[in-house]
Amino acid sequence: xxxxxxxxxxxxxxxxxxxxxxxxxxxxxxxxxxxxxxxxxxxxxxxxxxxxxxxxxxxxxxxxxxxxxxxxxxxxxxxxxxxxxxxxxxxxxxxxxxxxxxxxxxxxxxxxxxxxxxxxxxxxxxxxxxxxxxxxxxxxxxxxxxxxxxxxxxxxxxxxxxxxxxxxxxxxxxxxxxxxxxxxxxxxxxxxxxxxxxxxxxxxxxxxxxxxxxxxxxxxxxxxxxxxxxxxxxxxxxxxxxxxxxxxxxxxxxxxxxxxxxxxxxxxxxxxxxxxxxxxxxxxxxxxxxxxxxxxxxxxxxxxxxxxxxxxxxxxxxxxxxxxxxxxxxxxxxxxxxxxxxxxxxxxxxxxxxxxxxxxxxxxxxxxxxxxxxxxxxxxxxxxxxxxxxxxxxxxxxxxxxxxxxxxxxxxxxxxxxxxxxxxxxxxxxxxxxxxxxxxxxxxxxxxxx
Amino acid sequence: xxxxxxxxxxxxxxxxxxxxxxxxxxxxxxxxxxxxxxxxxxxxxxxxxxxxxxxxxxxxxxxxxxxxxxxxxxxxxxxxxxxxxxxxxxxxxxxxxxxxxxxxxxxxxxxxxxxxxxxxxxxxxxxxxxxxxxxxxxxxxxxxxxxxxxxxxxxxxxxxxxxxxxxxxxxxxxxxxxxxxxxxxxxxxxxxxxxxxxxxxxxxxxxxxxxxxxxxxxxxxxxxxxxxxxxxxxxxxxxxxxxxxxxxxxxxxxxxxxxxxxxxxxxxxxxxxxxxxxxxxxxxxxxxxxxxxxxxxxxxxxxxxxxxxxxxxxxxxxxxxxxxxxxxxxxxxxxxxxxxxxxxxxxxxxxxxxxxxxxxxxxxxxxxxxxxxxxxxxxxxxxxxxxxxxxxxxxxxxxxxxxxxxxxxxxxxxxxxxxxxxxxxxxxxxxxxxxxxxxxxxxxxxxxxx
Ligand SMILES: Cc1cc2nc3c(=O)[nH]c(=O)nc-3n(C[C@H](O)[C@H](O)[C@H](O)COP(=O)(O)OP(=O)(O)OC[C@H]3O[C@@H](n4cnc5c(N)ncnc54)[C@H](O)[C@@H]3O)c2cc1C
Ligand SMILES: Cc1cc2nc3c(=O)[nH]c(=O)nc-3n(C[C@H](O)[C@H](O)[C@H](O)COP(=O)(O)OP(=O)(O)OC[C@H]3O[C@@H](n4cnc5c(N)ncnc54)[C@H](O)[C@@H]3O)c2cc1C
Numbered sequence: 059x060x061x062x063x064x065x066x067x068x069x070x071x072x073x074x075x076x077x078x079x080x081x082x083x084x085x086x087x088x089x090x091x092x093x094x095x096x097x098x099x100x101x102x103x104x105x106x107x108x109x110x111x112x113x114x115x116x117x118x119x120x121x122x123x124x125x126x127x128x129x130x131x132x133x134x135x136x137x138x139x140x141x142x143x144x145x146x147x148x149x150x151x152x153x154x155x156x157x158x159x160x161x162x163x164x165x166x167x168x169x170x171x172x173x174x175x176x177x178x179x180x181x182x183x184x185x186x187x188x189x190x191x192x193x194x195x196x197x198x199x200x201x202x203x204x205x206x207x208x209x210x211x212x213x214x215x216x217x218x219x220x221x222x223x224x225x226x227x228x229x230x231x232x233x234x235x236x237x238x239x240x241x242x243x244x245x246x247x248x249x250x251x252x253x254x255x256x257x258x259x260x261x262x263x264x265x266x267x268x269x270x271x272x273x274x275x276x277x278x279x280x281x282x283x284x285x286x287x288x289x290x291x292x293x294x295x296x297x298x299x300x301x302x303x304x305x306x307x308x309x310x311x312x313x314x315x316x317x318x319x320x321x322x323x324x325x326x327x328x329x330x331x332x333x334x335x336x337x338x339x340x341x342x343x344x345x346x347x348x349x350x351x352x353x354x355x356x357x358x359x360x361x362x363x364x365x366x367x368x369x370x371x372x373x374x375x376x377x378x379x380x381x382x383x384x385x386x387x388x389x390x391x392x393x394x395x396x397x398x399x400x401x402x403x404x405x406x407x408x409x410x411x412x413x414x415x416x417x418x419x420x421x422x423x424x425x426x427x428x429x430x431x432x433x434x435x436x437x438x439x440x441x442x443x444x445x446x447x448x449x450x451x452x453x454x455x456x457x458x459x460x461x462x463x464x465x466x467x468x469x470x471x472x473x474x475x476x477x478x479x480x481x482x483x484x485x486x487x488x489x490x491x492x493x494x495x496x497x498x499x500x501x502x503x504x505x506x507x508x
Numbered sequence: 509x510x511x512x513x514x515x516x517x518x519x520x521x522x523x524x525x526x527x528x529x530x531x532x533x534x535x536x537x538x539x540x541x542x543x544x545x546x547x548x549x550x551x552x553x554x555x556x557x558x559x560x561x562x563x564x565x566x567x568x569x570x571x572x573x574x575x576x577x578x579x580x581x582x583x584x585x586x587x588x589x590x591x592x593x594x595x596x597x598x599x600x601x602x603x604x605x606x607x608x609x610x611x612x613x614x615x616x617x618x619x620x621x622x623x624x625x626x627x628x629x630x631x632x633x634x635x636x637x638x639x640x641x642x643x644x645x646x647x648x649x650x651x652x653x654x655x656x657x658x659x660x661x662x663x664x665x666x667x668x669x670x671x672x673x674x675x676x677x678x679x680x681x682x683x684x685x686x687x688x689x690x691x692x693x694x695x696x697x698x699x700x701x702x703x704x705x706x707x708x709x710x711x712x713x714x715x716x717x718x719x720x721x722x723x724x725x726x727x728x729x730x731x732x733x734x735x736x737x738x739x740x741x742x743x744x745x746x747x748x749x750x751x752x753x754x755x756x757x758x759x760x761x762x763x764x765x766x767x768x769x770x771x772x773x774x775x776x777x778x779x780x781x782x783x784x785x786x787x788x789x790x791x792x793x794x795x796x797x798x799x800x801x802x803x804x805x806x807x808x809x810x811x812x813x814x815x816x817x818x819x820x821x822x823x824x825x826x827x828x829x830x831x832x833x834x835x836x837x838x839x840x841x842x843x844x845x846x847x848x849x850x851x852x853x854x855x856x857x858x859x860x861x862x863x864x865x866x867x868x869x870x871x872x873x874x875x876x877x878x879x880x881x882x883x884x885x886x887x888x889x890x891x892x893x894x895x896x897x898x899x900x901x902x903x904x905x906x907x908x909x910x911x912x913x914x915x916x917x918x919x920x921x922x923x924x925x926x927x928x929x930x931x932x933x934x935x936x937x938x939x940x941x942x943x944x945x946x947x948x949x950x951x952x953x954x955x956x957x958x
Binding site: 268 | 604606607608609630633648649650655659660662663665672676677679680682683684685686687688689690691692693694695696698699700704715716718739742743744745747783785786789841843844845846847875876906908910911912913914915916917918919923926927930931932933934935936937938940941942944945956
């Protein structure tokens with residue numbers, strides 16, 4: 059298989075270097091690493107076709123690897139085989155500012171994309187914090203801090219080019235903003251975590267860069283009170299750009315990690331963006347709402363430096379936890395109807411406290427989506443066990459509350475066990491679709507389904 | 509088969525009455541009618557299960573029928589068999605104003621839904637003009653005048669309950685606003701025109717009713733100039749509520765139909781909605797843009813009566829054409845990247861004029877989606893032929909311009925012939941999915957695929 063790959067791709071696109079094998083055994087999750095047999099670095103769609111053809115002929119698993127920032131082990135090659143790393147596919151294939159669209163290869167990262175289009179007054183808003191690849195973001199249906207305004211990745215997609223397991227290449231859409239023509243394959247491939255095909259190009263909607271931005275924060279006595287206050291903003295249909303909950307423990311964590319001095323209290327972080335007048339109105343209205351909800355303080359960032367600092371801190375949060383020396387973290391990613399949010403946030407804090415585990419609760423509360431990070435000592439298996447139990451109870455409660463076990467990180471390895479409970483009979487249909495697209499099971503086996 | 513239906517459903521839910529057979533042979537399109545063998549009126553999900561079971565056992569086609577307002581013959585039972593009419597399924601199963609969600613049975617119409625929720629300050633914005641059923645709107649992925657702001661039906665769906673051909677019942681989502689859990693079946697069923705399953709309940713996102721609304725209109729010397737002006741509004745990222753093009757011929761048509769006195773010129777109709785201040789700013793900005801683009805006039809509706817009149821007229825437009833006595837209409841529904849819109853609008857006017865056919869061009873230009881209605885005399889087959897040729901050339905040009913042959917009406921019967929050109933290899937995948945969901949081909953056979 060490796061000889062064949064070298065012959066057909068050229069040896070410079072194939073690696074079995076030790077460092078590369080180690081790097082590709084893991085993503086940013088704490089699922090146990092597994093080394094692939096070989097790593098391929100396709101430089102074009104036809105390279106991807108060659109890799110899939112060889113894999114198909116020789117019955118070898120192929121796991122796509124974007125930037126490896128996934129949090130559910132999606133790109134860990136649990137059954138070995140080939141890693142297909144898209145990092146050399148960084149071309150911007152088409153940029154049409156007049157249509158607000160761009161077509162990119164899957165290895166382009168979110169920041170790279172924005173660097174090349176921001177100067178034209180346009181932006182790609184989807185922001186998971188990490189500098190993920192566009193191919194990876196499509197494949198996990200990523201969202202992040204701005205989804206409250208723009209929706210998840212799925213809503214940004216106009217067209218995908220996908221190489222299927224049997225070598226066929228399809229386009230799932232067009233450059234039209236909407237369509238009622240045929241079945242919606244874009245939405246099906248988005249979020250399928252490389253189990254139905256390899257995404258070889260992506261056409262995305264873009265947005266104008268807002269003229270004016272305001273950042274603000276306020277604190278409340280409990281995390282539950284924060285969640286309740288966040289709901290008020292939604293009820294008033296205010297199109298906030300970002301609306302994040304960060305609990306007191308997490309504020310402390312990020313203060314220490316990044317040298318900030320935010321008050322170590324349960325906080326809401328806001329961003330408003332649009333025309334100057336509109337944004338000022340919105341911020342004013344939200345301040346009123348927060349004061350009515352009895353926030354302890356309300357602070358608007360004095361300038362753009364201060365504003366950048368707030369969001370830098372928010373984005374460092376997850377890293378702050380993940381890089382506590384000698385510790386590991388396990389994370390939850392539930393999403394529930396907003397009316398259940400205060401209760402769920404409370405429940406997750408309670409579970410952690412009852413178990414005497416250090417835990418942070420934060421997330422995209424504007425969507426009813428939040429993360430619970432539990433810190434444990436990897437040398438103490440009983441701690442890991444306890445962390446797992448907490449997250450399991452939380453996921454189950456979220457599903458039973460009409461929500462989902464994963465709002466944005468994907469199923470990967472960690473959320474497989476909740477799929478039956480969440481989807482019921484529909485899980486069988488999903489398996490049949492998997493079987494249809496990939497009858498030999500070469501595409502990222504061991505993910506999503508048990 | 510009919511005996512079995514009567515026995516299991518009860519005879520009051522089964523009809524072979526002549527008037528009913530005629531009514532169900534047609535939708536609002538001009539595709540030739542075909543009578544079903546029998547019409548069933550299920551009153552619950554379990555009735556739907558019974559119907560599908562009998563159809564499956566006896567290999568009889570089942571075609572779902574919502575309000576019959578479809579424009580592509582989607583609900584015409586071209587192979588006879590059973591019509592499954594959802595008009596008795598009108599329960600609001602759950603209304604959660606605190607979550608902005610509602611769960612309804614498929615026979616509830618758009619207006620009925622709004623009547624029952626508007627008093628709580630909430631609305632369901634999707635508006636195809638006709639009083640379609642929610643089940644039908646899901647199944648064609650309908651959109652209409654407000655899609656420029658809220659997106660198509662697919663974007664409004666949180667969860668669908670679907671009865672599959674083999675009798676299994678699945679839920680495709682949850683009540684959470686977003687999810688990365690498993691494959692996106694909601695999006696797949698939406699727009700599948702009753703060919704993959706029967707939708708038995710729908711959970712939708714709702715929105716707050718805007719505090720303030722402004723309607724305005726302006727005219728330009730050419731339809732192309734209207735389309736160019738519409739693009740300007742999009743480039744400025746102004747969240748208009750509605751943005752419609754109506755060409756001069758169509759304004760004339762609606763004036764005569766409804767007794768209006770709008771200037772019979774190529775026009776843009778606008779609606780702005782939100783907080784009072786924001787809306788006034790938006791309308792002011794758009795007025796400036798339109799004047800810069802050299803509109804001939806700019807008129808803001810003086811009061812809410814005048815505003816209602818403008819949108820009533822816009823909604824009557826399609827009916828105005830469709831009810832010209834002794835005439836029939838054939839309609840196009842292309843959607844293209846907005847930069848191609850002026851050219852396509854121009855092309856469609858040109859095609860009609862060259863063929864000396866009376867035609868109107870109007871539509872949701874904020875999405876790049878417009879309709880071309882060609883009026884012909886059904887007693888002159890050569891006229892119908894010419895109308896078909898015009899729409900065929902237009903659809904092909906739209907596809908070749910990176911667009912789609914149907915932005916919102918669906919494929920039904922009329923757009924089948926363009927599917928291969930538009931989807932290429934992906935059409936095979938769609939057929940395989942159809943085969944997977946409905947191996948015996950009992951669900952709405954003869955639609956979408958040749
Ligand atoms: C600090 C931190 C914060 C984060 N915050 C968020 C957040 O707020 N919101 C959020 O949604 N996520 C968040 N994430 C998770 C992560 O950034 C996303 O899941 C992202 O989408 C992963 O992209 P990637 O390029 O790193 O993909 P990878 O991790 O490399 O892969 C992810 C999955 O996609 C598949 N895949 C990758 N490329 C392709 C392709 N071309 N074709 C088919 N399949 C492919 C892989 O096989 C795998 O299953 C965060 C991660 C970190 C480390
Ligand atoms: C004057 C006029 C203006 C219009 N303007 C617009 C517009 O602006 N935008 C737009 O999108 N449409 C428009 N339409 C078209 C029409 O209103 C839409 O296509 C609407 O979605 C059809 O809904 P219905 O309930 O009438 O469905 P039907 O016409 O009864 O059925 C449509 C399709 O859905 C299937 N179906 C119905 N119910 C179910 C179910 N429960 N489960 C599975 N399949 C089902 C049917 O089999 C059929 O294939 C217009 C129509 C008219 C007459």
